[in-house]
Amino acid sequence: MTFRYGLPAAFAVLAALGATTAARAQGEIKIGEINSYSGLPAFTEPYRKGWQLAIDEINAAGGVGGKKLVVVSKDDAGKPADAVTAANELVSREGVALLTGTFFSNIGLAVADYAKQKKVFFMAAEPLTDAMTWSNGNRYTFRLRPSNYMQAAMLAEEAAKLPAKRWATIAPNYEYGQSAVAVFKQLLSAKRPDIEWVSEQWPPQGKIDAGAVVQAVASAKPDAILNVTFGPDLVKLVREGNTRGLFKDRSVVSFLTGEPEYLDPLKEETPEGWIVTGYPWYGIKTPEHDAFLKAYQAKFNDYPRLGSIVGYATMKSVAAILAKAGSTDTEKLVEAAEGIQVDSPFGRITFRKLDHQSTLGAFVGKTGLKDGKGVMVDFGYRDGAKYLPSDDEVRKLRPEG
Incomplete structure (x- = not known):
């Protein structure tokens, strides 16, 4: 499916007129956007609303260099091959200036490889695998979200304070889950050499x-559990774990669970005291976030999810890069993006020249229950710039500049 945002219906008629089409094209910049809308709507629908809000604000302020931003969006159906086909159609048929989006790590890597081969600028919004900017990093790919390494470092910092010595892991058996477990184990073991890893469970995603x-986890008798599942898998795991007492008197550290997309569906079944990364939109009191929250609620009559932040910040970053480049030439876009600073609802972020990773951070806290609904408590923001390895280490991890 292809969705167009920002094109008045009248343009459909004018498109038949070659001269009019050419004139119109001179006054707009097309952005290609790809995501798993049908595969994971809990995240991608708020994400779409986030980028729609950003595009509205950008165009209302005059666009970029007087040109309107127009997003042409495609659904990859959760399949890497479909995502690459979509990318090719956006570039060759739609004539987009650059590509954005993707959710699943394996899909993000596939589009990043396409960007490398075709020399197309790609702003990866969501994929978390470290390979995105390190082992498989390339000149044309940048990433917005804090990576697995960054979130693992935030969580390991808290996990190291726990008395637990015997750890089990549960993660989806694909690139994201494998990457998250590997880096968390590495970072926590470095902080706590006394830790023993007693069980690994790799259920298929979804x-x-x-x-x-x-x-299986209970039989290993761990003191603590690392969870990387999300979405419907998380709901099933929590329900079964609560029923069988798996989480009683055990510490749990969990990637992403504090994000409303995944916390809200747990409702009264939300386990309390899990150490999580997430987005407590209801408790963030900064001018940047207040402005975003007010605009988002006014437009959609709904509260934002983490996906909303990602979509919004992605398009704001793209606009800033286009403005700095003063061109849609790919090489100029890359040069403009390296080291650029962009304002986001979480504060100012930087896209590092070294590895094209943004310094967007995450909130770390604990799960709690309030009025029969899961919330984050005792949370604080972690600046992504503080949770990355040294430049020398990154150079070893990233073979391509």
Whole structure:
């Protein structure tokens, strides 16, 4: 499916007129956007609303260099091959200036490889695998979200304070889950050499057999659990774990669980005291976030999710890069993006020249229950710039400049 945002319906008629089409094209910049809208709507629909709000604000302020930003969006159906096909159609048929988006790590890597081969600028919004900017990093790919390494470093900092010595892991068996577990184990073991890893469970993404996973973890008798599951898999795991008492008297550290997309569906079943990364929109009191929250609620009559932040910040970053480049030439876009600073609802961020990773951070806190609904408590913002390895280490991890 292809969605167009920002093109008045009258343009559909004018498109038939070659001269009019050419004139119109001179007054706009097309942005290609790809995501798993049908595969994970809980995240991608708020994400779409976030970038729509950003595009509205940018165009209302005069666009970029007087040109309107127009987004041409495609659904990748959660399949890497479909995402690459979409990317090719956006570039060759739609004539977009650059590519943005993707959610799943394996899909993000596929589009990043396409960007490298075709020399197309790609702003990866969501994929978290470290390979995105390190082992598989390339000149044409940048990433907005804090990576697995960054979020693992934030969580390991808290996990190291726990008395737990025996740890089990539960993660989806694909690039994201594998990457998250590997880096968390590395970072926590470095802080706590006394830790023992007693069990690893790798359910297929979207098809968890929660009963079997819970039983296997329980039989290993861990003191603590690392969880990387999300979405419907998380709901099933929590429900089965609560029923069987898996989480009783055990510490749990969990990637992403504090994001409203994944916390809200747990409702009264939300386990309390898990150490999580997330987005407590209801408790952030900064001028930047207040302005975003007010605009978002006014436009959509709804509260934002983490996806909303990602979509919004992605398009704001793209606009800033286009403005700085003063051109849609790919090489100029890359040069403009390296080291650029952009304002986001979480404060100012930088896209590092070294590895094209942004310094957007995340909130770390604990899960709690309030009025029968899951919330984050005892949370604080972690600046992404403080949770990255040294430049020398990054150079070793990233073979391509």
